[in-house]
Amino acid sequence: MEMYRKEGIVGFYKGNGVNVFRASPCAALEFLFYEIYKSVLVDNSLANDVRGKFVCGALAGVTANTITYPLDLIKTILSVQLNPRHYKKGIVGHVRIIYSKEGLPGFYKGWLTTMVGIAPYIAIKMATFDVLKTRYLPSKDVPHFDLINLSFGAVAGMVSMTATYPLDLIKRKMQLVGVSKHVRRYDGLIHCINSTMLHEGWRGFFRGLNPCILKMVPATAILFSVNERLKKMIGI
Template sequence: MQTDAATAGETRLHGGVGGVVGQRAAATFTSTVAVEDPARLPMDRESEGRAASIADAQQNVNVRPSQIGTAGQLLAGGIAGAVSKTCTAPLARLTILFQVQGMNANGEKLSRPSILKEAARIVREEGFMAFWKGNGVTIVHRLPYSSVNFFAYEQYKMHLRSMLGIEGKQESLGVGMGTRLLAGGAAGITAATLTYPLDLVRTRLAAQTNHMYYTGISHALKTIYTEEGPRGLYKGLGTTLLGVGPNIAINFCVYETLKSLWLQSRPDSSPIVVSLGCGSLAGICSSTATFPIDLVRRRMQLEGAGGKARVYKSGLVGTVGHIVKVEGWLGLYRGIVPEYFKVIPSVGIVFMTYEFIKRILQPDAWD
């Protein structure tokens, strides 16, 4: 019966014979004619086209991997990090200066952080270019850090998807967020560990004001090694990894999840707008969640710097307790305002630049 109906339906499409089949064939014919109604055809095709676009966008975001090679991924990640850090260097330095203001052993009362007052002080005492103090080492650090970070994330995510048996397939929202969190955390820890001495030097150079104890990258590395030993180059690494892992995990997870949802609902959106918007929101989420541990790691990195007396002598827990006792719980968020001003453009720029470089290197990889 099904074969007869299909044959009759095909015959009718070529102008064939009505009454040789039963009711089912007649119903099929009626349905076919209704679909071919010229008045409804444009609307139906438009709906089908939009549905296909949404499906394609979702497929591109969640399933298709980047087709650029290892060198391309490393290059895109490095350039993205360097561009982002250079654009937001003034706010990054303000954040560091606010974070370390509480490092005084005499318990003096701290004034309320003021971005405008601190910015005016920097210009007055150190000059305008002092906003980029330490940016040279930031670039030296950020090029390998971002390269490893993005490359490791893509690799970890690919292996996780392969282990779960979902490589090349559509994934659920929960599974997608889980793989992004795990891959992002592992990538952040990998990149931070490999480039940590440069991060330590960057912090110490940026925290200097009028007295220049360290004159440059090589001098800082040599001085730290001589005065504090090899372990001094990794001072605060444990605390850093506690913050970097969750921070990068949240960044990648929020960014890619929001990007996926955005492109599903608006597949024709500008890639620049999508990257900036989703990246900025990801930066806000990650900074809010991990800022206290970042503040603690900055202070631990500066312990004993420049021959100064140690303020915190009992590790991570003792440092947190000292800050809360002297500055209150809000002391753990000292400098969060310039941090927000920094991460909103910074994370958006880094993701936008990364996507842009990938498109240049492999224009058809995301078509």
């Protein structure tokens, strides 16, 4: 309600433009690199093994998100801007600000923390869906093909988001250091973890989980379902 009073309905969509601009290529790259790593790095004995799927998912997540990381950083910054003048600077304005203050390294601030969270998240998401599909969807010609993939995608989204949410929360906290005077400053990853535990307890690592699940579970379900439908259409 506080956000609505201060910014109206528009406040709920802050940073959404850059998020859409980032999310589409990032998701496409994750699927692409997942298949590439499966074909290149996993031998036949591990092709259907959970460990192989997990490793390929982690590598795909790191690769895709490293490529699109600067957009993720700007999205996070835009989503917490309280000053309308700063928010109106948009993507290009913030690119200039980051580059002028920190140079190219500034676009990868918090990268390591992000990858620590992204690798297991994408690994669990991809491996969960792949295992479910392999075991319970032996053919693409079964009835309710899309509905089954939606269900598998929802399960993959729920499991991966819940398991790795604390890492995502820490990532966002690290990205926002120095962005606003209202954001607590941290000296590093360990300090951020210890500070969160000290001031908020273990529940602090799951603050905001429910809204994320409400967003990510249907989004992940649709993402996997559309991907499988497109693969079926082009004969992959």
